[in-house]
Amino acid sequence: MKKVSLEVNGRKITKDIPDHTILSVLLRDILNLTGTHIGCDTSQCGACVVHIDGKSIKSCTTLAAEVNGSKVTTIEGLAKNGKMHPMQEAFKKMHGLQCGFCTPGMVMSAIDLLQNKKNPSDTEIRDWLEGNICRCTGYQNIVAAVKEAASKM
Amino acid sequence: MKKFNYHLVKDIKEAKKLSSPNSTFLAGGMTTIPSMKLGLGTYKDIIDIKGIKKLSGIKVSGKILKIGATTKHVEVANSKEVKKSIPSLAALAEGIGDPQVRNKGTIGGSIANNDPAADYPSACIALNASINTSNNRKIDSENFFRGLFETALKKGEIIESIEFEIPLKSNYQKFPNPASRYAIVGVYVSKYKSGTNVAVTGAKSCVYNDKDLSKALSNNFSSSAIDKVKISSSGMSSDIHASGNYRANMVKVFAKKAVEAC
Numbered sequence A: 001m002k003k004v005s006l007e008v009n010g011r012k013i014t015k016d017i018p019d020h021t022i023l024s025v026l027l028r029d030i031l032n033l034t035g036t037h038i039g040c041d042t043s044q045c046g047a048c049v050v051h052i053d054g055k056s057i058k059s060c061t062t063l064a065a066e067v068n069g070s071k072v073t074t075i076e077g078l079a080k081n082g083k084m085h086p087m088q089e090a091f092k093k094m095h096g097l098q099c100g101f102c103t104p105g106m107v108m109s110a111i112d113l114l115q116n117k118k119n120p121s122d123t124e125i126r127d128w129l130e131g132n133i134c135r136c137t138g139y140q141n142i143v144a145a146v147k148e149a150a151s152k153m
Numbered sequence B: 001m002k003k004f005n006y007h008l009v010k011d012i013k014e015a016k017k018l019s020s021p022n023s024t025f026l027a028g029g030m031t032t033i034p035s036m037k038l039g040l041g042t043y044k045d046i047i048d049i050k051g052i053k054k055l056s057g058i059k060v061s062g063k064i065l066k067i068g069a070t071t072k073h074v075e076v077a078n079s080k081e082v083k084k085s086i087p088s089l090a091a092l093a094e095g096i097g098d099p100q101v102r103n104k105g106t107i108g109g110s111i112a113n114n115d116p117a118a119d120y121p122s123a124c125i126a127l128n129a130s131i132n133t134s135n136n137r138k139i140d141s142e143n144f145f146r147g148l149f150e151t152a153l154k155k156g157e158i159i160e161s162i163e164f165e166i167p168l169k170s171n172y173q174k175f176p177n178p179a180s181r182y183a184i185v186g187v188y189v190s191k192y193k194s195g196t197n198v199a200v201t202g203a204k205s206c207v208y209n210d211k212d213l214s215k216a217l218s219n220n221f222s223s224s225a226i227d228k229v230k231i232s233s234s235g236m237s238s239d240i241h242a243s244g245n246y247r248a249n250m251v252k253v254f255a256k257k258a259v260e261a262c
Ligand SMILES: Cc1cc2nc3c(=O)[nH]c(=O)nc-3n(C[C@H](O)[C@H](O)[C@H](O)COP(=O)(O)OP(=O)(O)OC[C@H]3O[C@@H](n4cnc5c(N)ncnc54)[C@H](O)[C@@H]3O)c2cc1C
Pocket: A042, A043, A044, B024, B025, B026, B027, B028, B029, B030, B031, B032, B033, B049, B069, B070, B095, B096, B097, B098, B101, B104, B105, B106, B107, B108, B109, B110, B112, B113, B115, B117, B118, B119, B120, B153, B157, B158, B159, B160, B180, B181, B182, B183
């Protein structure tokens, strides 16, 4: 067992967990933060993307013990005082989702893009979202949503 | 996933002490964790080497660019030193996988793994790299990459850093697998005063220096020199992505692209 302390969405937590606990499992099954989705579970699809100290990573391919002491932000941590994050607003406004399964990962990844590049081009958005697979939208509206968010953030 | 013990180590000594036939080192985990989930690897002890400070960092001294083993792809891609000394290497790092893979994956992990379609091994061969290890060995790239997922590393030996020789000019071009971005074929060309190296990845079961292309370009550094070289499809990988003949042809196409972009 390992004692793991994290700040998850601004809340400090400490848990005793088995060494082999994957971060996505800690978030979903132990902390009940089921907004982080698991699609492929082998680092291909991006449904599980969260931020560790502000940078996007795939939580299905990260051990909880590896990020001990870090700040974790999940999709549940984006809204402030009941108001959606501009990226969430933009996905809603531009119809950037259909079934919504890929959406938490898309949103977390896209926010990291805007942290790196303020006004990305369509190509830059598509390149950045390389690791996020969507089975529904055809991506067009996702790109439109990221552009919309870029204009607001 | 099967149970294991996780150890975060502070130095090489501690890592070596914990190392056993049932252990593995963990860097970015981008290969290790999925393969454990798929049952391709089972370990009793996972030794996380990311806490070893001296394994990370980027430094140029004279004609050598030295990169620590646990330096992440994103750090190489964004590094001012790398962009200035060997821009093609920064571009290679920027082209690996996706942003989340680059935020965790490391150069040492990529080289130790020696995936036949990985990008970094071609950079090592083309840029006359030597690989420094915890056994006080300095291994030439040509002797390091031994075969399919096989390297000269002994059990428990840790890559500490990679030293690249800064070329006059260089370029890397790949035909990426549209899903993973691994190279279906990747060609790294680098020109030195003493001659030109052409390293090829993705095409065969292990990265290699194409001696015929290297010789042709050493004599005449132009894409027309490549036209005259015959690339045999013998030994080329054949799979759902590309046949051996197609790969052989792509080696030429991408070698030309790389020379033209130099
Ligand atoms: C979706 C996806 C797409 C990818 N696309 C590409 C791509 O386009 N091009 C490409 O080249 N790669 C690609 N990769 C692989 C990626 O670059 C990995 O980062 C790399 O293969 C392994 O590095 P790591 O740091 O994650 O190593 P780990 O998974 O932690 O380790 C891999 C192996 O290396 C050993 N090891 C790690 N560090 C050391 C060291 N310092 N000394 C000795 N042994 C060590 C480990 O014990 C293990 O056996 C992709 C991976 C994924 C998941």
